[in-house]
Amino acid sequence: MLGALLGVAALLGLAAHSQPSGSNWLVAVSAFSTHLLSLGPLAVVLLVLAHLRVAALAAAVVTAFAVAVLAPTYAGGPAADDGPELTVLTANTRLGEADPEGIVSVVRSSSVDVLLLQELSPGLRDGLADAGLDQLLPHTVVEPLPGAAGIGLWSRYPLADEQGSRLTFPWVSARVLLGDGLPSPTVVAFHAAGPWPQPADDWVRDMAKLPGLLDEVAADAEPHGSTVLVGGDFNATWGNAQFRALLGDGYRDSAEQLGRQWTATFPSGYGVPPLIGIDHLLVRNAGARELDTVEIPGSDHLGLVVRVALPPG
Template sequence: MSAFSTHLLALAPVSAALLVAGRRWIGAGLAAALTVAAVAAVAPTYAGDPVEAPGGQPLTLLTANVRLGEADAEGLVALVERSGADVVSLQELTPSLRRQLEAAGLDELLPHSVVLAAPGADGIGLWSRSPLTDETRHDELTFPAVSARVGLADGQPGPTVLGVHAAGPWPQAADDWVRDLAKLPALLQRLGQEADEHDSAVLVGGDFNATWGNAQFRGLLQDGYRDAAEQLGARWTATFPAGAAIPPVIGIDHVLVRGAGARDLRTVTVPGSDHRGVLTTVTLPAG
C-alpha cells in the first residue's frame, strides 16, 4: 500500500476536512500531522534539485523491464535507435528474447554488452555504444545484477553502469523484496567507492519494484546517489502497469545517478511489456 502513498496524499486533506466538520479533533490533528510527514517525504520528487556538471558530455540510458522476455524485439530495437540511447539495461531478459534482439539488430546498434539471459525473471543485460570494461556479475540479490564501466571516446573516466532488478513484494511473500532493498545500499556504496578511484560517475538503471512512497527506496538515496526524477522534479514517472486500458499508476522503474547531473527524463512505451521504460540523459562530469 505504501507504493500508492503519493496518490493517496490527494485524499488526506479531504479526510482532515471531514474530521474537522465532524468535530473529530484528535483524528483531524492526526490526519493533518500524517499529511505533513508524507508530503515532506515525497516533495523532493516535485520540487527538483538539479546537479550541475559543467563542461561534461551527455550520455543517454534506457532501462526497461521486458516482461519475462515477452517484449517485441523489433519494436524495442526501433525504440533504442529512435531514442539514441548510448546504454540499455534490460531486466527479465530470456534466452529467446536475447536471440530475437540480436536478429533485430541490437548488437549492431550497441556492439558492446554483458548479458546474463535466463528463463523467467532471472535474466538481465547491459548494452553499450562504447566499449565496456570491468564487467561484473553481482549475486547479492534475488536476481543477478550486472555492472560495467563505459569507455568514453575523449578518454575521460567513463561511468560505471549497474543494471538491477529487485524482487517484487507481491503477489508472493515480501521477504525477498525486503531482503533485496536492505542489501542494495551496500552494493551501491561499493560501486561508488570504486568509481571514486577513477573520479567517475555511477548510473543505476532497473526495476526496483519500489516507489518514493517506500521508505526502503528512499533509503537508497545516500552516499551521493540521487534519483534522476527527483533531480528534475519530474511529476509523472509512473511506469507500471503498462499496456492496459488504464495508464500506469506507480513508478517502480528508476535511474539513480551518482556524480553526474540528470538533464532530461521521460517514460517510453516498450512494445509487449507491462512496464514503461525510463529514458534518461545525464551530463557526465568533465575530467
C-alpha cells in the same frame, strides 16, 4: 463519512511511508503511500464542510506531515553539469515477452547510448540480435535466463571491468569508455525480486543488501571519476522506506533529481495509465537533464529514458 475515511487512508499512508516494509501487503501499501498521502487535503475540506472541527484538525495535522515528507522531493536537485551526455534506457521486458523490434525502435528513436534490460530471456536475446540491436549497441554484458532472472547491458561505447554477481537475480556492471579523456561511468543493470503476490522475503533481503552493493560499486568507481549509474526494476517506489534508504553516499534518483518522483512506469498495456514508478535510474556524481517514459511493446512496464549529464572530463 467520506472525509473520515480519506483521513484514515492518509494516516495509513503516512505510517506505511515511514516504516520499512517487511511483508508483501505492507510493501504494496507503502508503494502507494504517496497516493494515500495526497488524500489528506481532500479529507480536511470534507470534514470542514461537515463541521467536524476536531476531525478536520487531525486531518490537517496528517496533511502537514505529508507536505513535510513530500515537498522536498519536488524541489529537484542542482543544475546538471555541462559535461558529456549519456542517454540511458532501462526496461523490464515481462519475462522476455517484449517485442524485440519494438525495443530496437525505441533505442533508435531515443538515440540510446546504454540499454539496461531486465527479465531478458534467451529467446529475446536472439530476437534483439536479429532485429539489429548489436549493430546499434555493439558492446554487451548479458546473462539471458528463463523467467524473470535474465539481465543485460548494451552500450554504444566500449566497455571495461565487466562484472556480474547476484542477489535474488543476477546483476551486471561495466565501465563505459567514452574516450578522449572523458569520464568512464560505471553502469549497473539491476532487478530486485518481486514482493507481490508472493511473500516479500526475497525483496526484503535484496533491498537490505543493495546499500552495501552500491557502496562497493562507488568505491570501485573512485579511481575512474566516481560516476555511477544504476538502472532497473527495483519493485519499489518512493513510498517504500527501503528504496529511499538507498539514496545516500551521493546517490540520487534521477526522477526525484528533476522534481518528478511521481513518474509512473507500472502497470502498462492494460488500457489504464500506469499507477506507480518502480523503474528507476540512480545517479552518483552525475545529473539528470531529461527523463521520459516510453512504451515497450509486449511489456507490462514503461521504459525509462534518462539523459544524464556527466562531469566534465
